[in-house]
Amino acid sequence: MLHTRTTPAERRKDLREQLASGRLVRMPGAVNPYAAKLIQEHGFEAAYLSGGVLAAELCLPDIGLTTATEIAARAQQVTRVTDLPVLIDADTGFGAPLNAARSTQLFEDAGLAGMHLEDQIAVKRCGHLDGKTLVPTADMVRRVRAAADARRDPGFLLMARTDARGVEGLAAAIDRAKAYVDAGADAVFPEALLDEAEFEAFRKAVDVPLLANMTEFGKGPLLTTAALENLGYNIALYPVTFFRLAMGAVEEGLATLAAEGTQESLVPRMQTRSRLYEVLGYEEYAAFDSAVFDFRLPPGV
Ligand SMILES: C[C@](O)(C(=O)O)[C@H](CC(=O)O)C(=O)O
Numbered sequence: 001m002l003h004t005r006t007t008p009a010e011r012r013k014d015l016r017e018q019l020a021s022g023r024l025v026r027m028p029g030a031v032n033p034y035a036a037k038l039i040q041e042h043g044f045e046a047a048y049l050s051g052g053v054l055a056a057e058l059c060l061p062d063i064g065l066t067t068a069t070e071i072a073a074r075a076q077q078v079t080r081v082t083d084l085p086v087l088i089d090a091d092t093g094f095g096a097p098l099n100a101a102r103s104t105q106l107f108e109d110a111g112l113a114g115m116h117l118e119d120q121i122a123v124k125r126c127g128h129l130d131g132k133t134l135v136p137t138a139d140m141v142r143r144v145r146a147a148a149d150a151r152r153d154p155g156f157l158l159m160a161r162t163d164a165r166g167v168e169g170l171a172a173a174i175d176r177a178k179a180y181v182d183a184g185a186d187a188v189f190p191e192a193l194l195d196e197a198e199f200e201a202f203r204k205a206v207d208v209p210l211l212a213n214m215t216e217f218g219k220g221p222l223l224t225t226a227a228l229e230n231l232g233y234n235i236a237l238y239p240v241t242f243f244r245l246a247m248g249a250v251e252e253g254l255a256t257l258a259a260e261g262t263q264e265s266l267v268p269r270m271q272t273r274s275r276l277y278e279v280l281g282y283e284e285y286a287a288f289d290s291a292v293f294d295f296r297l298p299p300g301v
């Protein structure tokens, strides 16, 4: 009813078991807590909180302006409503290695299953853009180590993201990934690989679970889940997909309302009132207090 019953420790165990299973974990980005609930209802294995989306919903660019406490608060609202493990985008850790350590604890406290830390400088940018700047490997190693040591639950997954492919090339990205694993990263997110051959090369070279970022309008191909599973990847990430879809629908709806003077033609595309109430679990609340759900909705609404 008001919240889920699984504990953060159970969800972390679940994610780790899934990563060890060899089956692909499909991880759509949750635009908000409600979307996280839908991701679970539709049978996905895990959910994601995208830094780009968390910034965009505040109308901020994805350049590291959001704060760790701000996104931890949002994360807590999401983990409250889903039993799925949730991975968060921790950007660069929000400052020096000590800040990365504190962020790790904030995200643990928010009930998340894990986080990824990237090797860009503090004024970061989307991994699929040109002109990125990386911190030296040694600095990122300190960042990863600080986060790894800060964990109180060893089940909390620490993933290192390397943005090196677009800056220093594939071989350097692989070398960096290996250094981050040695520093304590449990998994790796190789950002912005260009094609299937690169995904394969990374898989051959690195021995921990790997995430494939299937973001749209980026540098790489949108590979199917079957292709990613064959390549031996462990997580398929759809970070901004549902934000893009939802905002596309909002823009089309606003244009239609402005043009037609009524939203009538949009109604068939809307989620119905009864589906909304079903997702929110009105009936379960009525079991607690019958006055909550003592009405009948007319058919079709
Ligand atoms: C995964 C990512 O870090 C995010 O914030 O969702 C972005 C996604 C995007 O901007 O498309 C990224 O840097 O890849």
Ligand SMILES: [Mg+2]
Residues within 6 Å of the ligand: 050, 051, 052, 062, 089, 091
């Ligand atoms: Mg991001």
